[in-house]
Amino acid sequence: MFSLPSLSRLVLSNNHFSGQFEDFNSNSLIWIDLSNNQLQGHLPKSIQNHVNLTGLILSFNNFSGHVDVSFLADIKQLYYLDLSYNRISLTNENKHNVTLPGSLMSLQLAACEVKELEFLRSAKLLWQLDLSNNKIQGRIPDWAWTNWMFLLQRLNLSHNMLESVDSIPLLFIEAIDLRSNLLQGSLPIPPISTRFFFISHNNLTEEIPSDICNLTSLVMLDLARNNLKGAIPQCLGNISSLEVLDMHHNSLSGTLPTTSRIGSALKSFNFHGNKLEGKIPQSLTNCKQLDVLDLGDNHLNDTFPVWLGTLPKLKVLSLRSNKLHGSIGTLTTENMFPQLRILDLSSNAFTKSLPTSLFQHLKAMRTVDQTMNAPSDEGNRYYQDSVALVTKGLELEVVRILFLYTTVDLSNNKFEGYIPSIMGDLIALRVLNLSHNGLQGHIPSSLGSLSSVEALDLSGNHLVGEIPARFASLTSLEVLNLSYNHLEGCIPQGPQFYTFENNSYEGNDRLRGFPLSKGCGNDGNDSETNDTTSGLDDEENDSEFLNDFWKSAFMGYGSGLCIGLSIIYFMFSTGNLRWLARIIVELEHKIMMGRKKKQQRQRSYRRRNNSLT
Structure with missing residues (x-):
């Protein structure tokens, strides 16, 4: 194929081709695109002989070795070059005499071990330049800015x-990405043509200059994870084209912008982890496109912003770790928070009952999305939303959460009363955390309907009664914390419950069953009278259990051997022996408890006979 005399364009991208890319002799080729395959080895030397080549796209393969700038210097018509994300190291042995072709208009060398910019001195026609994920140090030279x-x-x-x-x-830049460098000093202000400006994960200090508001075409502004101080320029709310405003994890103080206009395009508003005070601005109701609102870990002093429920596209609402207070009510509007999938109000001072009327409105949490398709949006190639959440006991920054994650976290507040049974209708929940409140009453059995839940935390309340037996059917449950309540009775048994440790139940003195030391039924701690009265029945039950166990073992030997060996092979091959180990421990626990009760009954029987004689 590579020898076809009239072949001019070769496009084999986004396939599964592997092996080495060998030399080829088709002198008519002007465009080669082999991106997104599994090709490997060194770049073929014959490429430098194709002097008419205008496009060479080999990104996202496994090509390796050193590629010197001189390898491509003689392809004078080359205007599109992409070698990104291979295992290539770009070198420039003759820094002052050899450069890439001056015809280049789009150059993408991401992750190519680039250390300096001298090889670009002749490239004065560039409209797109990607040198991300390299080792460029210091500052950008003046000649580069001029070019x-x-x-x-x-x-x-x-x-x-x-x-x-x-x-x-x-003068005409549209997108600037300076994320994850070692930049210090004040925030540089880009030209007014800029639409996408990313400079997060640096060490910028000082205040945000008000000149930033001159960028009236801004679509995305990401200043997150710096050390920026002072107030947020209020004029940012006047930029109607702004879709993403992300300044999380800085040291900003003062109040939030209160000038969001009707028709605002704002989709993501993230100021998590600052020192902001005051109230949540009601002008946010003008932002009908808002998807993500994260104001967690600040000093906001307000009541629950129920008016946010009118935003038709809001998926994430995080107000955790502020000074919010009062009860949580809802408006009389029929359709409240229709798309909400993440609700985090933890570590505030909310009071009274859990908001039953709010849970009735959360439509997106009542159905499980089987497709799990990512939202299609042009901005996704530049920016991905992230929200800080506590899940399964760990604080994580969850990225791409808008369509993957569903959680309700109301922990560490002052809620009272009962857990509404309607919470069992939120079947899309993966995390439910109601811990460290003043909740009382029984755990509603309806929570056993949360088939997708992976973490359930009800610890640190005043809950009473038994753990609902329906919990045994929660096959996705990985983390369960019911500690420090007033629960009693037998712990449900099931595949997931064999994986939970004692700390899931500690502080509930009247709970019994595996993995606790107290067994279910008579465990030897009851009075002697009850032991004597029910001794015969218990002994018969123990005997029946052991007899049935050994009968099942011998009678099922023939047919069960194959199944048993298959199960054991699966467990050893996957390394998941925890479930089997817990069954063995539980069986041993039952046998030991049976022996203990039998010995106590025998001692009681002897004492009774001695008293009669």
Whole structure:
């Protein structure tokens, strides 16, 4: 195929081709696209002989070895080059005399071990440059800014080791990505043409200049995880094109912008982990496109913003760790929080009963989305929403959560009263945390309908009664915490319950059953009279249990041997012996308790006979 005399364009991208890419002799080729395959080895030397080549796209393969700039220097018509995400190391042995072709317009060398920019001195026509995930240090030289000033539209220098960017003198730039460098000092303000500006995960300090509001075409502004201080410019609320405003984990103080206009395009509003005070601005109701609102870990002092329920697309609402207080009510509107999938109100001072009327409105939590398709959005290639959540006892920053995660966290508040049975209708929940409140009454059996729940925490309340038997059917449950309540009775038994440790139940002195030391039924701690009266029945039950066990073992030997060996093979091959170990421990526990009760009955019988004689 590579020898076809008239072959001009070769496009085999997004396949599963593997092996080495060998030399080829088709001199008519002007465009080669083999991206997103599994090709490996060194780049074929014959590429440098194709002087008419205009496009070479080999990204997302396993090509390896050193590629010197001189390898491509003589392809004078090359305007599109993409070698990103291979195992290539770009070198430049002759730094001052050899550069890439001046015809280049789009150059993408992400993750190519690039250390300096000298090889770009002749590339003055670039409109797109991606040098992300490399080892570029220090600062961008002045000659580079001069070369790029009039044509460059997309610049990605993220995940390098740049230490300083004082200004960005690019007249027609649209997208600038400087994330995850070592930048210090004040925030550089890009040109007014900028639509996408990402400079998170650096060490920028000082205040945010009000000049940022001159960027009236901004679509995404990501300043997260720096050390920015001072107040948030209120004028940011006037940028109607702004879709993403992310400044989480800085040291910003003062109040939130209160100037969001009607018709605002805002989709994501993230100020988690700052020092903001005051109230949650009601002007956010003008943001009808809002998907994510994360104001957690601040000092906001307000009541529950029930008016946010009118936002038709809100999927994530995190107000955790603030000074919010009062009861949680709802408006009389029929359709409240229709798309909400993450609700985190933990570590505040909310009081009174859990908001039954709120749970009645959470439509998105009442159905399980089997498709789990990611939302299609042009902005996803630049930015991914993330929210800090406590899940399964760990604080994590969950990325791409809008369509994958469903959680309700109302822990560490001052809620009272009963757990509403209607919470069992929220069948899409993966995490439910009501811990450390003042809840009382029984655990509603309806929670056994939460078939998708992976973590359930009801610890630190005043709950009474038994653990609902329906909990045994929660096959997705990985973390269960019922500790420090007033529960009693037998712990349900089932595949998931064999995996839980004692700490899931501690602080409930009247609970019995595996894995606790107290067995279910008579465990030898009752009075002698009850032991004597029911002794015969208990002994018969124990005997029947052991007889049935050995009968089943011998009678099922023939047919059960194959099944048993299959199960054991599966457990050993997967390394998951925990379930089997717990069954053995439980069986041993039952046998030991049976022996203990039998010995106590025998002693009681002897004492009674001695008293009669």
